[in-house]
Structures are given as structure tokens and as C-alpha cells.
Amino acid sequence: MKSIRNKLSLATCSLLTTGNAAAEAIENAWETDASYLYYSEVDRVTVNKLVGAAKGFVSAKDTASIKVVFDSMSGATPTGAVNSSSLSYTGASGGSGITPSGESGALSNFDDTRVGVALDWAHEHTRTLTVNYNGAFSVENDWRSFSVAATANKENSSRSLRWTLGIAGTYDQIFRVNGNNTPEPLTRVEDQRFLGEGERTTTDVIAGLTSVINRRTTAQLNLSFGIANGYMTDPYKVFSIVDVNGVEWDQYFEGRPDSRMRWSIAAKLNHMTFPGNNGIHLTYRYYSDDWDIKSHTLDYAHRFIFGNADYLEPRIRLYTQNKAEFYQNAFFAAPGSTPNLPEFLSADYRLDDMSSGTIGMTYGVRFGPNADLRTRLEYLYQTFENSTFDENKALIFNISYGKRF
Numbered sequence: 001m002k003s004i005r006n007k008l009s010l011a012t013c014s015l016l017t018t019g020n021a022a023a024e025a026i027e028n029a030w031e032t033d034a035s036y037l038y039y040s041e042v043d044r045v046t047v048n049k050l051v052g053a054a055k056g057f058v059s060a061k062d063t064a065s066i067k068v069v070f071d072s073m074s075g076a077t078p079t080g081a082v083n084s085s086s087l088s089y090t091g092a093s094g095g096s097g098i099t100p101s102g103e104s105g106a107l108s109n110f111d112d113t114r115v116g117v118a119l120d121w122a123h124e125h126t127r128t129l130t131v132n133y134n135g136a137f138s139v140e141n142d143w144r145s146f147s148v149a150a151t152a153n154k155e156n157s158s159r160s161l162r163w164t165l166g167i168a169g170t171y172d173q174i175f176r177v178n179g180n181n182t183p184e185p186l187t188r189v190e191d192q193r194f195l196g197e198g199e200r201t202t203t204d205v206i207a208g209l210t211s212v213i214n215r216r217t218t219a220q221l222n223l224s225f226g227i228a229n230g231y232m233t234d235p236y237k238v239f240s241i242v243d244v245n246g247v248e249w250d251q252y253f254e255g256r257p258d259s260r261m262r263w264s265i266a267a268k269l270n271h272m273t274f275p276g277n278n279g280i281h282l283t284y285r286y287y288s289d290d291w292d293i294k295s296h297t298l299d300y301a302h303r304f305i306f307g308n309a310d311y312l313e314p315r316i317r318l319y320t321q322n323k324a325e326f327y328q329n330a331f332f333a334a335p336g337s338t339p340n341l342p343e344f345l346s347a348d349y350r351l352d353d354m355s356s357g358t359i360g361m362t363y364g365v366r367f368g369p370n371a372d373l374r375t376r377l378e379y380l381y382q383t384f385e386n387s388t389f390d391e392n393k394a395l396i397f398n399i400s401y402g403k404r405f
Contacts, residue, residue, distance in 0.1 A: 030056030035400035037071075042393045044107075045075040056405075061124040069116040069138075076107040078389050080347035082240040082248050082330050105251075106388050108236060114140040128155040134168075142235070144173040151206075164208035164222075174198035174231055182235040185255030186341055189238055198231025216272040225263045232256045239347035240330045241339055249335045254346040256326065262289035279303035279313075287321075293351070295321035309366040315378070317358040324351040329386045353385035360396070370404040 032054045039047035048071060055065035083106050116138035124130045134149040151166030174197065175181060181194040208222040233256045241250040266285040273280065285297040301315040326344035329352075333339040360378030367373065380394040 029405065030054065031402060031404040033400060033402040035398060037396070037398045040395050041075070043076075044392065045073060045077055047071060047073045055120075063122045065120040065122075067116075067118045067120075069114070069118075072111075072113045074111045076109050078349050078387070079106060079108045080237045080239045080254060080349075081105045081251060082242060082246065082388050112141050114138060114143075116145075128157065128159070129153070132166075142175055142177050146171045160212040162210040164206065164210070166206045168204045168206075170200075170202040170204075172200040172202070172230075174200065174235060176235050182231060182233070183253040185233050185253060186345065187253055189251040189253060198233070198235065200228055200230035200232065202226060202228040216274065218270045220266075220268040220270075222266045222268075223263070224266075226261070228260045228262075230258060232258055232260055234346075234348060237346060237348050239328065239345060241333050242330045243335050244332070246330070248330070250333075250339075252331075252339070252341070252345075254348065255344050256346055257291065257344055260289055260291060262287065264288070277305055279305070279311075291351075292325035293321055293323070295319065311362075311364045313362040313364070315358070315360045315362065317356075319354070319356045319358075321354045323353045323386070327351045327386070329388065347387075349384050349387035349389060352387045354382060356380065356382040372402050374398075374400045374402075 033052070035051045037047070037049040037051070039045070039049070050070045051067065053065065053067040055063060058064050116136065118134065118136035120132060120134045122130055122132045130153045132149075132151040132153070134147075134151075136145075136147045138145040147168060147170040149166060149168035151164060153162055153164050155162045176183075176194075179194065181196055182198040183189075184193040184195050187193045204224060204226040206222060206224040208220060210218060210220045212218050233254055235253075237254040238251045239254055240248040241252065242248050264285055264287040266283065268281070268283045271280045272278070279302070281299075281301040281303070283297070283299040285295075285299075287293070287295040287297075297317070297319045299315070299317045301313050303311050303313040305311045324346065326342065327346055327348070329347055331339055331341065331345060358378055358380045360376060362374060362376040364372055364374045376396070376398040378396040380392075380396060382392040384390050384392075
């Protein structure tokens with residue numbers, strides 16, 4: 001569920017923050033932004049998300065910002081079990097475990113809320129050097145996360161080049177609702193063998209270069225590396241033990257490696273057309289990790305600007321990934337036998353071979369020189385190669401209002 005929520009990640013949001021406080025006239029010293037997001041999957045998950053943010057100058061060389069996030073999630077999410085499962089779950093971020101049912105246990109009902117706060121301070125040490133300091137925390141029914149980060153942005157004398165170097169650290173606590181524990185990986189669900197709270201630490205490093213190619217074009221290249229250690233298993237995910245006909249006769253909790261090393265490279269091109277000053281934004285990202293997942297992301301947006309600074313921006317995003325080396329939709333074993341399980345195994349659909357496409361449109365309207373309203377509507381379609389649920393469809397709506405003072 002964390003992938004849907006897009007939980008606060010310092011390595012990917014605060015590390016790309018830039019600031020040149022002294023270069024700006026403090027005419028509109030503070031700006032605020034409020035937004036609402038609605039995300040709805042077909043017959044599955046619904047998310048309502050509220051975000052409030054404020055950013056402004058506290059001196060000629062310092063800016064501060066705060067972001068507060070509240071979201072709620074409910075619905076049903078795949079457990080990893082096959083459709084023939086005779087167990088049903090009420091556990092993912094909102095239940096107490098497993099209860100016998102005549103319905104399929106391939107879906108788990110849940111209800112979750114999250115509150116998150118992020119603070120950022122940017123200081124301009126010199127005309128060409130700005131450092132951002134960031135801290136954040138997030139609390140859910142079954143998850144607590146604490147993060148810190150620092151990022152340096154160094155420009156050349158003409159400000160045509162900017163180098164970025166940042167580091168972020170995150171500490172997570174993971175547990176099941178109403179139990180404050182996590183299941184022992186690769187054990188029978190029926191045995192109910194649990195450990196204490198899970199803990200995870202993550203370190204991310206990013207290095208980037210942004211170049212002003214000409215008055216209308218900028219290019220950016222970012223390299224990132226991250227390593228996570230600790231409890232990497234999803235405490236609600238299971239997999240089915242099936243017979244030769246694919247019928248489930250037992251269930252086990254999943255088990256993943258206790259570390260994950262990942263790296264990515266991203267390239268971005270921004271161009272303003274002439275005439276019209278329309279904006280073209282093109283991004284490509286390659287990702288790889290030691291779970292053998294490799295992914296490609298291509299994102300294209302074209303902003304059409306009208307004479308009054310209103311704009312219309314269609315967008316398309318394409319994504320593909322191959323499955324993790326330990327992913328299996330189910331595990332075969334003769335009924336009544338003791339399965340000879342591998343060291344790691346997960347049937348989590350998010351680790352399967354996946355392709356997805358997103359199309360959408362954003363409309364922005366300006367209210368005088370200091371206020372604007374933005375609305376966005378997108379459609380997401382995902383396909384999975386081996387999962388019990390081979391597709392997912394979602395509608396995303398977002399509305400934001402910004403005001404400068």
C-alpha cells in the first residue's frame with residue numbers, strides 16, 4: 001500500500017529542492033498551497049489526500065517551508081493468495097488477522113489513515129551555494145517513518161551550470177494493526193508465529209547536474225543510489241501452496257531479503273517553444289536493484305500557455321518493470337507434504353512483471369498576479385504478467401490552490 005500512497009521520500013523530493021533566496025526580491029515573501037487528491041481503483045482501493053504547504057523568506061538568505069499531509073485509504077488489496085483460497089483477510093493496515101470465510105482470501109479489506117509533516121530550511125551561504133536541510137515524519141496505523149536530509153546546490157559564476165549533491169536517511173518501524181508485531185517470514189499462516197516490530201534503515205545519495213543550454217532549454221541529469229537494511233517483508237502478504245490443479249491447500253507468510261540495494265539514472269529536458277512560450281517536458285528514468293528488478297519510465301508533458309498565463313497541459317507516462325528474482329504467484333507442493341521452500345518468496349503483485357500507462361490533463365488558471373488554481377485528471381492502467389489479478393485501473397483527480405503574499 002505504500003506504493004499507492006507515495007509516502008514522503010526525502011531522497012526524491014527534498015534532494016532536488018533548489019533555492020537562491022538573495023537573488024529574489026522579497027516582494028511576495030510567502031506562498032501557500034492547498035491541494036486535494038482523489039484516487040480510485042476499480043473495485044479496489046480508494047484514497048483521499050489533503051496537503052497544505054507554506055514557504056517563504058525568513059531573511060534575505062534563508063527560506064523555510066512546511067508541508068502537512070493527511071490521507072485516508074480504504075478498500076481491498078491483493079494478499080498474494082490465489083483465487084481458490086478459502087481464507088479471507090481483514091488485516092492490511094486495519095484489521096486483526098485472518099478469519100475463515102466462504103469468500104476468496106485473494107483480497108484483504110483494510111482501512112488506514114496517515115499524517116505526515118515535512119520541514120525544510122534553505123540557506124544561501126554564497127551567491128552560488130545553497131544548502132537545504134530537511135526533516136520529516138509520517139505516522140500510520142501500522143507504520144512510523146522518520147527522515148532527515150541535506151542537499152547542496154552549487155552554481156558556476158554565470159549560473160549556467162548547477163551541481164547537486166545530497167544525502168538522506170530514513171528510519172521506519174513496521175508492525176501489524178492490533179498486534180504491534182510482524183509475522184515470521186516463510187511460516188504457515190495457521191501457526192500464527194510472530195516476531196516483534198520490524199525496523200528498517202535506508203540511506204539515499206543523489207548527485208545531479210543541471211545545465212542551461214540556451215534561453216529556452218535546460219537539461220538535467222541525476223544519479224541516485226540507495227541501500228535499505230532491516231525488515232523488508234510486507235507483514236500482510238502471503239502466498240498459496242497449491243496442488244497440480246492450482247488449488248490452494250495451505251498458506252504461508254511471504255519472506256523477502258533483509259537488504260535492498262538500488263540505483264537509478266534520470267535525464268530531463270525542458271524546452272520553451274517560440275513563438276508562444278509553450279513548455280515541453282521530457283523525462284526518462286532507468287532503475288535497477290539487487291532483487292533483479294529493472295524498470296524504465298518515460299514521462300512527457302506539453303504545456304500550452306494562453307495569453308493570460310492560463311495553461312493546458314496534457315501528459316503521458318509509460319512504465320515497465322521485470323519481476324523480482326524471488327517472485328512466484330504460488331508454490332507447488334503435494335497436499336499434506338512439507339513444502340521445500342526457497343530462501344525468499346513473495347507473491348506480491350507489485351514485484352511481478354508489470355507495464356503501466358498514465359494519460360492525463362492539467363488545467364491551470366491565474367487569478368491576478370498572486371494566485372492560481374490547478375486541476376488535474378488522469379487515468380492509470382496497469383497489467384501484471386503472472387499475478388492472480390492481471391490488471392488494475394484507476395482514476396486520479398487533483399485540485400490545488402496557491403496564493404502568494
